[in-house]
Amino acid sequence: DTGVSQDPRHKITKRGQNVTFRCDPISEHNRLYxxxxxxxxxxxxxxxxxxxxxxEKSRLLSDRFSAERPKGSFxxxxxxxTEQGDSAMYLCASSSRDYRRQETQYFxxxxxxxxx
Amino acid sequence: AQSVTQLDSQVPVFEEAPVxxxxxxxxxxxxxLFWYVQYPNQGLQLLLKYLSGSTxxxxxxxxxxxxxxxxxxxxxxxxxxxISDTAEYFCxxxxxxxxxxxxIFGKGTRLHILP
Numbered sequence: 001d002t003g004v005s006q007d008p009r010h011k012i013t014k015r016g017q018n019v020t021f022r023c024d025p026i027s028e029h030n031r032l033y034x035x036x037x038x039x040x041x042x043x044x045x046x047x048x049x050x051x052x053x054x055x056e057k058s059r060l061l062s063d064r065f066s067a068e069r070p071k072g073s074f075x076x077x078x079x080x081x082t083e084q085g086d087s088a089m090y091l092c093a094s095s096s097r098d099y100r101r102q103e104t105q106y107f108x109x110x111x112x113x114x115x116x
Numbered sequence: 117a118q119s120v121t122q123l124d125s126q127v128p129v130f131e132e133a134p135v136x137x138x139x140x141x142x143x144x145x146x147x148x149l150f151w152y153v154q155y156p157n158q159g160l161q162l163l164l165k166y167l168s169g170s171t172x173x174x175x176x177x178x179x180x181x182x183x184x185x186x187x188x189x190x191x192x193x194x195x196x197x198x199i200s201d202t203a204e205y206f207c208x209x210x211x212x213x214x215x216x217x218x219x220i221f222g223k224g225t226r227l228h229i230l231p
Contacts, residue, residue: 004159031217042120042206042221043160056216091159097217105219107152107159 002026004108006092012114013082020078021111025094032075033105034067036060037089049075050097082115089113118143118209120222128228129197137192137225139207146212149190150219151181154204163205166190177201202229 005024013019025032030051035043046065047057051072061067064082069075079086089112093105123138141147148167152160164175171183181192190207207222 006159033218040223042208042223043219044221045218048216048218056218093160095217097215103217104162104165105217107161109157109159 004092004094004106006108006111008111009109010112012116014116015084016081018078018080019082019113020076021090023075023092023108026106029094029096031095031097032069033093034077035091037091043091084115087113087115118211118220120207120209120220122207122222122225124225126226126228128230130230131199132196134195135197137205139190139222141188141190141209143209148210148212149183150208151192152206152208197229199229201227203227
């Protein structure tokens with residue numbers, strides 16, 4: 001078990017450019033979450049997947065954001081036409097969910113985005 | 117809607133002294149409670165969690181927390197801190213009855229260990 005990995009760890013881009021982040025969850029975890037953390041704040045929920053299905057999106061996720069999880073394994077988060085307000089740490093987490101109870105979410109190291 | 121309040125944004129404490137990081141939550145439903153730690157430039161690591169049962173929960177690195185339903189609190193404690201405990205600590209809550217397991221985090225408390 002190598003843990004949750006995210007790529008890249010850091011991204012600097014110019015306003016208006018598109019960026020894409022990748023998250024590889026712990027193998028066989030069926031749940032995958034995206035959170036955003038801005039400076040001085042705790043992480044905020046963005047969206048989550050159960051296998052390949054995206055089941056919920058936060059109102060924080062504007063139309064410029066899109067997430068996918070093809071085949072229920074890795075996930076990508078794309079931001080189109082980036083704005084300076086998108087600068088944040090983007091965290092991915094995965095868990096193994098069954099019908100009984102909540103399981104621990106394991107977090108990756110995050111991708112820190114800076115939009116100039 | 118649920119929310120989490122971490123009463124202290126920063127807590128300085130001398131090495132080997134005890135520490136308590138305070139957390140209060142508000143929710144109209146039953147909840148699960150968590151404490152996560154974030155070391156500089158790293159992701160979040162689970163310290164401990166309360167799901168049910170004993171209200172005193174023991175976690176990793178010598179930390180423990182006590183769930184107090186009447187006071188809606190879940191304070192984190194450690195009897196003797198080490199310089200390696202320097203990090204940001206997040207209290208979090210999740211709706212027990214909601215299958216999305218979405219976690220609501222507090223704003224964090226930065227623990228400064230003084231030599």
